[in-house]
Amino acid sequence: MLTASAILTDGLVYAAYLFIVAIGLTLIFGVMKILNVTHGSFYAFGAYGAATAVGIYTNADWPAAAGFLFMILMGLAVGLVLGIILERGILRLVYGKDEVIIVLVTYATFLILEDVIVLIWGPQSYAAYQPMVSAGNIEIGDLVLSNYDIVLVAIAALLAGLAYWALKFTRYGRLLTTVIFDRETAAAFGVNVTLVYTVTFIIGAMLGALGGAVMAPKIAVTLGIGVEVIVLAFAVVAIGGMGSIEGALVGALIVGICRAAAVHLVPQIELFVIYGVMALVLVVRPYGLFVRAQPRKI
Amino acid sequence: MNGNMSTSNGAILAVRDLEKTFGSLVAARDITVSVPAEQTVGVIGANGAGKTTFINMITGHLTPTKGSIWFEDKEITGKPSREITRLGISRSFQVAQIFPSLTVFENMCIAAAIARRSGSVWGNIATPVHSPDAITEAQATIELFRIDQYSDTPANALPQGVRKLLDIGMAVVGWPRLLLLDEPTSGISIEEKFDLMNVVMSALKTRKITVLFVEHDMEIVARFADRVLAFYDGTVIADGTPTETLDNPKVQELISGVRLKTAAGSAGHA
Amino acid sequence: MFLFAAAAAPLLPDWVVSLVTIAFANALVVLGLVVLWRAGLVSFGQALYYCIGAYAVALTARWTGFTDAFALVVIGGVAAGLVAVLIGFLLARYREIFFAMLSLALSMILYGVLVKTESLGSTDGFSVATPTFLGYAPHAQALGLSLYWLTLGVDAIGAVLIGVYFRSVAGALAAPIRDNEIRVEFLGVSVTSIIHTKVVIAGILGGLGGALAALAIGHVDPNMSYWTTSGGFVFVTILAGAGSVAAAFVGSLVFEAVRSFAFDVMAQLWQMTLGSVLLLTILFLPDGLGSLVARLRRRGEAKAP
Numbered sequence: 001m002l003t004a005s006a007i008l009t010d011g012l013v014y015a016a017y018l019f020i021v022a023i024g025l026t027l028i029f030g031v032m033k034i035l036n037v038t039h040g041s042f043y044a045f046g047a048y049g050a051a052t053a054v055g056i057y058t059n060a061d062w063p064a065a066a067g068f069l070f071m072i073l074m075g076l077a078v079g080l081v082l083g084i085i086l087e088r089g090i091l092r093l094v095y096g097k098d099e100v101i102i103v104l105v106t107y108a109t110f111l112i113l114e115d116v117i118v119l120i121w122g123p124q125s126y127a128a129y130q131p132m133v134s135a136g137n138i139e140i141g142d143l144v145l146s147n148y149d150i151v152l153v154a155i156a157a158l159l160a161g162l163a164y165w166a167l168k169f170t171r172y173g174r175l176l177t178t179v180i181f182d183r184e185t186a187a188a189f190g191v192n193v194t195l196v197y198t199v200t201f202i203i204g205a206m207l208g209a210l211g212g213a214v215m216a217p218k219i220a221v222t223l224g225i226g227v228e229v230i231v232l233a234f235a236v237v238a239i240g241g242m243g244s245i246e247g248a249l250v251g252a253l254i255v256g257i258c259r260a261a262a263v264h265l266v267p268q269i270e271l272f273v274i275y276g277v278m279a280l281v282l283v284v285r286p287y288g289l290f291v292r293a294q295p296r297k298i
Numbered sequence: 299m300n301g302n303m304s305t306s307n308g309a310i311l312a313v314r315d316l317e318k319t320f321g322s323l324v325a326a327r328d329i330t331v332s333v334p335a336e337q338t339v340g341v342i343g344a345n346g347a348g349k350t351t352f353i354n355m356i357t358g359h360l361t362p363t364k365g366s367i368w369f370e371d372k373e374i375t376g377k378p379s380r381e382i383t384r385l386g387i388s389r390s391f392q393v394a395q396i397f398p399s400l401t402v403f404e405n406m407c408i409a410a411a412i413a414r415r416s417g418s419v420w421g422n423i424a425t426p427v428h429s430p431d432a433i434t435e436a437q438a439t440i441e442l443f444r445i446d447q448y449s450d451t452p453a454n455a456l457p458q459g460v461r462k463l464l465d466i467g468m469a470v471v472g473w474p475r476l477l478l479l480d481e482p483t484s485g486i487s488i489e490e491k492f493d494l495m496n497v498v499m500s501a502l503k504t505r506k507i508t509v510l511f512v513e514h515d516m517e518i519v520a521r522f523a524d525r526v527l528a529f530y531d532g533t534v535i536a537d538g539t540p541t542e543t544l545d546n547p548k549v550q551e552l553i554s555g556v557r558l559k560t561a562a563g564s565a566g567h568a
Numbered sequence: 569m570f571l572f573a574a575a576a577a578p579l580l581p582d583w584v585v586s587l588v589t590i591a592f593a594n595a596l597v598v599l600g601l602v603v604l605w606r607a608g609l610v611s612f613g614q615a616l617y618y619c620i621g622a623y624a625v626a627l628t629a630r631w632t633g634f635t636d637a638f639a640l641v642v643i644g645g646v647a648a649g650l651v652a653v654l655i656g657f658l659l660a661r662y663r664e665i666f667f668a669m670l671s672l673a674l675s676m677i678l679y680g681v682l683v684k685t686e687s688l689g690s691t692d693g694f695s696v697a698t699p700t701f702l703g704y705a706p707h708a709q710a711l712g713l714s715l716y717w718l719t720l721g722v723d724a725i726g727a728v729l730i731g732v733y734f735r736s737v738a739g740a741l742a743a744p745i746r747d748n749e750i751r752v753e754f755l756g757v758s759v760t761s762i763i764h765t766k767v768v769i770a771g772i773l774g775g776l777g778g779a780l781a782a783l784a785i786g787h788v789d790p791n792m793s794y795w796t797t798s799g800g801f802v803f804v805t806i807l808a809g810a811g812s813v814a815a816a817f818v819g820s821l822v823f824e825a826v827r828s829f830a831f832d833v834m835a836q837l838w839q840m841t842l843g844s845v846l847l848l849t850i851l852f853l854p855d856g857l858g859s860l861v862a863r864l865r866r867r868g869e870a871k872a873p
Contacts, residue, residue: 035665093851099665100610104806105850107799111843118836231676231795238669272680279673283658286666383756395751397744408744411737412755419761422738468755 005143007260013149015256016156020214021229022236022248023159024207030180030243031200033099037106038086039208039233040226041113042079046212048117049078051126051221053213064134071131075213076206083205087198095197114226125222132217148217155214156252159207163245176200180243235278241288250289309368310335310508311356311476316365318351325351326532329365335475338499338509340519340540343529343553349512352529353478356510357389358382369476388474392481394465398454402445402464405453406436406471413472439471442501459490466498470505477502479511483518491515495522516554520544528553582709585716587824589784592719594801595820596726596777600770601805602816603730603739607766608746609663613671614801616678617648617774619793622696622782623682624648624775629697637699637718641779648775649768656767660760663749675793682790693789696782719780726773727813733769734813738762803842807849809856819856 025039053074057067086109094105135147167173178186179196187193211229219225236255240247255274262270269276281289309332316329326348333339343349354360356367358379366375374382397405411432415425440446443463448456453464462482469477482498483491499522502509513519519526519540526543528536530552536543543549580588597618604611621644628643629635655674662670683691698711706714733739741762744752749759782788791797800823808819826845830838849856 090847097854100668101850101854103665103668104802105847107803108843108846108850111839111846113843115837115840115843123836227796231672234669235673238673242665268684269680271683272677275673275676275680279670279677282662282666282670282673286662286670379754380756380758383754389754391751391754395748395754397747397751399743399747408737408740409755411740412757415737419765422741422757422762423733423736423765425737426735427737427740428735468751472756 003264005141007257007264009143009145009149010263011253011257011260012153013256014259015252016149016153017211017215018232018236018255019156019249019252020152020159021208021211022233022240022252023163023245024204024211025233026237026240026243026245026248027207028201028204029237031176032197033183034091034106035099035103035234035242036204037103037110037230038113039106039204040230041110041117042082042205042208043212043215043229044117044226045078045082045113046075046209047128047216047219047221047225048121048126048212049074049209050213050216051128052121054128054130054216055126058130064131068131071128071213071216072210075209075216078213079206079209080202082209083202086205087201091201110226110230114223118223123223125220128216128221130217152214160245160249167245172199232274235274238278238288239281241285241291244288244290247288247290308335309333310370311510312368313356314366314368316352316355316362316367318355318360319363324532326355326362328533331527331534331537333508333510335508336503336506338502338522338524339511340523340526341510341512341529342514342516342519342526342543342549347529347553348532349529350480351532353389353480353510353512356382356476357387357478383474386473386475387478388469388472388476389478390462390466390469390480390482392484394458394461396453396461396464396468399452401450401452402440402456402460403436403449405464405468406440407432409468410435410439410471435471439467442470442504443467444497459486459494462486462494463497467501470501470507473505474507476508476510479509481512481514483513483515491518492521516544582712585712586784587828588821589712589716589719590781591820591824592723592817593777593780593784594804594824595723595817596773596780597801598804598808598820599726599730599813599816600773600777601801602808602810602813603733603742603766603773604770605805605810606734606739606742606746607763608742609763609766610668610802610805611671611767611770612668612795612798612802613673613675614770614774615793615795615797616671616675617652617771618778618781618797618801619675619678619682619788619790620648620651621645621775621778622788622792623688623778625779625782626694626696626788629699630694633697635697635700636703637701637715637783640699640783641718641722641776644779644782645772645776648778649772652768652771652774656764656771659767660764672795672798675798676795679790679793679795682793689789691790693787693791695787696785698786699783715780715784719784722776722780723817726776727817730769730773731813738765742766803846805856806846807856809853811855815856 021043024042025036028034028036028039050071053071054067057070062070090105090109091102094102132146132148135151138145138147138150165173167177175186175191175196178189178191179193183193212225236248236251238251239254240249240251255277258273258277259270262273311333312331314330316326317324318326329348329352341349341352351360355362358374358377358381361376366373368374369382369385369387372385374385374387377385397408400408407427411425411427411429414429414431414435415421440449443466445460445463445467448460453461456464462485466477466479466482479498483494486494495518499509511523523540526536526538526540527534528543528546528549535552536546536549538546544554597614600617601611601614624644624647625640628640634640659667659670682688688694698705699715701714701718704714741752741757745759745762752759778792781792804819804823805816807823808815827838827842830841834841
């Protein structure tokens with residue numbers, strides 16, 4: 001009984017982490033049809049930015065809540081700046097090229113940014129655990145949960161809700177949906193697709209950075225954290241379907257629970273459970289769980 | 299046209315009681331037709347009348363729910379399309395399906411090489427593309443369709459009429475005995491339609507190929523077909539010489555009649 | 569080119585011999601990627617076969633004590649090839665991004681398995697026994713040269729065979745499949761079968777490359793199956809372009825040279841260097857170095873009387 005609830009809570013927390021990290025990626029792919037490897041860089045920059053923020057507010061002795069907010073804002077700001085620079089500077093040059101070429105461009109950019117991190121923050125690790133520690137723990141029955149983890153789940157739920165509301169009820173959200181569905185038709189109806197692209201990429205960047213910022217207190221902020229996140233985010237997005245936010249949510253939940261189950265029951269398969277699930281899903285539904293194939297017109 | 303189907307009575311293509319349903323939707327029913335070798339058959343009818351379903355069943359892309367199809371005295375009902383291609387039935391497309399990044403010659407050569415190889419995995423690897431045979435066939439077919447001046451032009455730079463000729467040529471380079479043409483003049487300007495069809499039909503006659511062509515332009519049908527099949531609501535409502543069929547009051551009412559409402563001489567869809 | 573490289577070897581310093589050996593081992597993997605790239609397919613998981621080839625060699629030497637280099641390389645290629653045959657049935661049904669992602673997932677599965685397997689050294693991997701050559705057991709410089717010549721030999725054979733393949737129907741169908749797969753089917757060809765063949769060829773080449781690399785490096789570890797390793801191979805494929813067989817080898821050499829140079833001159837920023845090179849290549853030389861060579865050659869021919 002303890003194991004079951006442990007799996008559930010661990011799974012939920014891990015799912016929250018995956019969702020926050022994957023939502024930006026699936027958004028960018030859905031709208032722009034770009035598989036953005038630089039997403040890992042957004043995450044890393046967000047984490048480093050957050051670490052810096054934590055350093056600042058800890059030294060200045062702010063209250064925990066304010067510090068947390070500051071950390072979040074720093075993450076978003078980093079994402080905003082990075083997103084603008086990349087979109088206007090590099091991405092703009094390769095719109096319209098083959099999908100795979102664009103992926104390689106984002107891969108090249110990722111490599112470059114990995115070393116930019118070293119240039120800015122140096123090769124050492126950073127610790128940003130203060131928010132997590134100050135949040136404390138809570139005991140439910142036999143389980144000890146970190147309050148920070150609960151906040152994480154809350155943030156993920158909030159993001160999901162926000163995304164749902166924004167897509168269905170705001171003007172921009174509905175524009176986005178039309179472009180995701182059929183870019184050509186949207187353009188024919190006068191939608192400024194270029195502007196939609198730019199804004200989407202920046203939002204995606206901010207979400208990626210937010211993921212890093214929010215995770216910074218839980219991990220060691222060091223070189224290479226972007227690398228693993230990329231494949232994880234890809235797996236979640238592939239499972240759920242590229243461009244589908246519900247898909248990312250469901251994908252994150254499936255992977256989260258499966259991984260938690262593996263960790264508690266069969267630790268040997270923990271690392272590749274996510275890729276196994278991804279391979280399995282792709283075999284049955286090559287476009288992911290929530291996306292239909294588009295038939296080719298002759 | 300009915301009667302004993304154990305032999306085809308000299309018919310190269312024979313279908314009997316052909317039917318195709320998709321769930322509750324009946325796309326084609328009660329089709330019985332016998333086509334003698336080297337005949338040119340025009341197939342007319344509104345979109346959705348069953349023409350494409352008919353064609354797709356012959357080429358093997360759809361399996362009939364009832365009935366049988368015979369080609370050269372062999373039953374081919376339900377056979378996979380790759381096998382049917384190998385048996386000698388070929389088709390061309392309403393929108394020319396070619397390889398844009400290759401030249402006309404390369405397009406034709408690939409088609410020729412494919413037609414000449416055995417279908418196995420090893421056959422694919424062991425057969426060189428630019429074998430003397432393939433090259434000869436490709437060149438011969440290019441000349442047959444009068445597009446030699448475009449031989450070294452990349453296919454994505456061709457005028458529309460030449461694209462169509464290339465598309466049909468690729469279907470013919472392997473010497474099929476039956477060719478199904480899907481709207482050969484669609485997308486071609488009125489001035490060029492007759493020239494195009496002249497080239498195509500004389501090429502096909504030279505190779506003694508039996509032809510079924512789907513067309514919406516009644517003048518083209520009248521001019522080039524030996525025989526016309528009229529489709530309506532999934533079945534054949536008329537079958538005879540062009541004059542007979544096009545003068546048939548039912549055909550005029552259901553198919554070609556609509557054409558009278560549009561400007562005379564235009565290639566409107568029925 | 570191969571004969572020249574082979575002859576030049578004894579004159580070159582050890583580090584050059586070593587660099588070229590690794591580069592040419594990797595070139596085989598890249599050649600496999602070129603085969604797929606010509607049909608419009610990119611595999612982001614080619615490291616799977618590279619790793620299988622490497623571990624096959626390492627494990628065979630470890631478990632059976634067999635160290636003959638020729639046999640080991642063949643075993644590496646065969647092992648990877650068998651896996652490719654199996655996986656090919658699945659993979660051949662996908663295209664574009666989905667092909668890339670599925671191949672990525674499969675390579676990461678192997679990575680996960682290897683990392684968690686204590687008996688295989690987990691993340692540290694383990695070392696590969698010193699190879700022998702039909703009974704001959706060289707050391708130091710002679711060993712380096714032997715491996716060098718072996719690699720060149722395998723590469724030469726591979727280059728010739730793949731050249732023949734490119735001129736065959738299956739090879740020449742790469743561009744048509746990329747352009748208009750449906751028409752290829754209508755001409756009577758099973759596209760799935762052709763792609764399956766390409767996956768297997770690429771798998772065998774990847775395995776051979778991995779086997780040679782394992783012998784040359786003397787060590788195997790799970791990182792050989794990590795996505796960044798696959799990324800490196802794709803990188804070189806772009807750098808080289810898909811124009812010719814030679815491109816794969818030239819591209820690999822250039823890549824290894826640039827990587828070594830970047831490591832030596834600016835160790836902290838080698839990723840940035842690589843990334844910039846890739847970016848510049850994509851932006852200004854989209855058909856890779858191979859196209860540059862072709863362009864120069866054409867200009868040379870035009871100038872000739």
